[in-house]
Amino acid sequence: MKKILLSVLTLATLSTASASEKFGAYLLGVQYQRDTNDTDAVRYGLGVPLAGFFDGGGAVALSGDVSFLRHTAAATETVQPYYGAGLGLSAVLGAGSGASVGAVGLYPNVLAGANFNVTDQFSLFAEGSVGPVVAFAYATDGQNSASGADVGLGYGLRLGVNYKFR
Incomplete structure (x- = not known):
């Protein structure tokens, strides 16, 4: 997954040099956003929403996403609302x-979310998302094992800062 995400990021970086680009950080992750025209953008995110180590074990979670964004106001406005669709993938590994x-x-x-432009280069953002989550899990204790799948409703909140470098 890392190799695929890095390959996509590399290809996106090499194409259309005139597009606006932003690098951002959100609570527990980083993102790269590239404008495809005046109203649309593609964003790639990578996060570590959970990491913990305890006596005899530990757990780590990794997440990645790709989102298409449509802005409803110009980038020069103080508040720039947007909406869109995304696809996220998460993995959790734990042992103990x-x-x-x-x-x-x-x-x-x-x-749906909004960018709050502080300067020409810096902006804060807040975003919410909702959609189905399809999960697959496996567990073992060395003697017994179990696996399963489930579908549920998921939601997300992303708060952070962007830096426009082009």
Whole structure:
């Protein structure tokens, strides 16, 4: 997944040099956004929403997403609302006391948010998303194992800062 995400980021960086580009950080992650025209943008995100180590084990979660954004106001406005759709992928791995667990989740979603332009280059943003989550999980304790799949409703909140470098 990392190789695919890095390959996509590299290809996006090499194409159309005249497009506006932003690099941002949000709570527990980073993102890269590239404007495709005056109203549309494609964003790639990578996050670490959970990491913990405890006596005899630990857990880590990784997430990545690709989103298409449509802005409803010009980039020069103080507040720039947007809406769009995205696809997220998450993985969780954990182990401790002889047991281990792994899970993968797929999160297609719709989203809405706003950029709050502080200067020409810096902006704050807030965004919410909602959509179904399809999850697959596996657990074992060395003697017994179990696996399963489930579908549920997921939601997300992203708060952060963007820096426009082009």
